[in-house]
Structures are given as C-alpha cells and as structure tokens.
Amino acid sequence: MSSPTPSAHDAPSGAPAPAAPVRRVRSALVVALAAGLVLGAGGVAAAWALSGDEGSARGGAADDAHHACDALRGFGEPEHTAEKTEREIALNRLAAAVSLSAAAAAGDREFKPLAEALRRVQNQYARFGDFNEPEAQKHLKTARSLCADI
Template sequence: MSSPTPPAYTAPSGDFGPTPPAPRFRPVSVALLVVGLVLGAGGVGAAWALSDDDPTGDGAAGDAHRACEALEGFDESDYGAKGAKGDIALNRYAAAVVLSAAAAAGDHEYKPLAEAMRRVQNQQLRFADFAEPAVQKDLKAARSLCADM
C-alpha cells in the first residue's frame, strides 16, 4: 500500500489590492516627542540653573528659587515659536518643572510648587496650548506660589 501524495504547493496568485500607506502622523508619537523634549530641556535647564552663582545656595531652597526664576522668565506666548524665542521658552518652562520637582524632593515645603508645575505640565500636554483656561489657571497658581516665597 502506498500513501497518497499531497498536492504540490503553489503560491497564491491574484491581485490582493494596494498596500495601505504607512500612517504619517501619530498623536502618540508627537506627545512622546514633546515629553522627551521637555525632559531633555529640563536637564539642560537644570544644569544651567545649578551652575549659576546664586546667593540662595544649594539645596531645596535654591532649587525652588531657581524654579521660580525660570518660571518668571517664561513667556508662554513664545512656547512653540521657531528659533531662539521658542528654544528659550521651552528651556525655561522645562527648568521650572524639573527644579520644582527637585525642590520638593529635598524639602516637602516646596511640594505645592512642584504639584502646581506638574498640573501645568499635564494640562499643557492635554491641550497642547498654554492659552487654554485650565492651563492658564494652573500657571497662575504656580506663579502665585513663587510670589509668596
């Protein structure tokens, strides 16, 4: 007895239609890019701020003071602008976020400032626009905390 021989394999033929193009824009990718830029700029801003000879000294108080200085120099209307204005705004904003977090890590007294800056960051990432009322509200709260220091 012999076993049956299976039929020979042939590649499918025919037109399967066009291959869909790869997506060109992904909101998630853009959000990740923005987060990466903010964190990278924050590191640069923090290094810049920490290298400054400031009479407030080192430690949490110095970090909080520098965060408030960066926030004071931040002009949200320049955020996203092309060229030096946009770069300055991005770096000052990122420095304020990172330095406020460093201040809170060093002393819980500065936790409200860090939380306010985190809310600004979250709202800005959510709306991608500093002109949104929710972003403006949180930015005003952070600036108010700085004014009270």
C-alpha cells in the same frame, strides 16, 4: 527591415506605486517633545545646581525654588502659531522651572505645591499642545502665585 524589440528591462512596469498616506502623529510628537524637554531641562538643572555659586550651596531647596520661579518669570505662553524658536525657548524655560521645582520639593516638602503646579502645566501642554487650555492656565496662575511668596 524589422524594428528592434525593446528588452524587458526597458518596458514600463505599469502605474507607479501609490505613496503611503501621511499619518498625523501630532500627539505622539508633542509627548516626545515634552519628554525630551524634561530630560534636557533636568540635565540643565543638574548642571546649574552642581556648578552653582555659593548661594546654591547655602540655600539648597530654597535656592532651587527661587531659580524655578526665575525660570517661570522668563516663561511666556507662546501662541500655538508662534515661531518655532519662540516655542522652543518657552518650553525649555518651563521644563527648567519644572525640574528645579522638583529638586526644591525633594529637598523641602514646603515646595511640593509649586512642583505639582508646574508639573501639571507641563502635563496639560503635553496633552493638549496649548497653554491657553483652562486647566493649564489655572495651574500657571497657582504656580505664579506660589512664586510671588518665594
């Protein structure tokens, strides 16, 4: 008796295909995260401004600047190794401060230095992914100093 011959589809097809190498796209991820946070914070800031209380209707740019500084006071630079939730909260607070300061600067040029300092902090983070970077710290110090006068 002869043994049955295996069909062609039962035969092994050779070595498994090699897996594609994992590419590190950290910088693209950081930029995408920062852009998403800016857009999200812009929506939050717009909703905050539109739903605002009587103070927002009276104060306009000054109230936006005050709220930007409130958001900045709630912002703490998370460590690079911080938990995802902690980083997300910090980044959203920074993005809210950036958006509100931009609204304040649009309403009154007096607040333009605050908006520029906060935008630079956000840009430095998007570029390096670290708030401890010296330029980011410099701009944070400037923004906090400007907020102390608001």
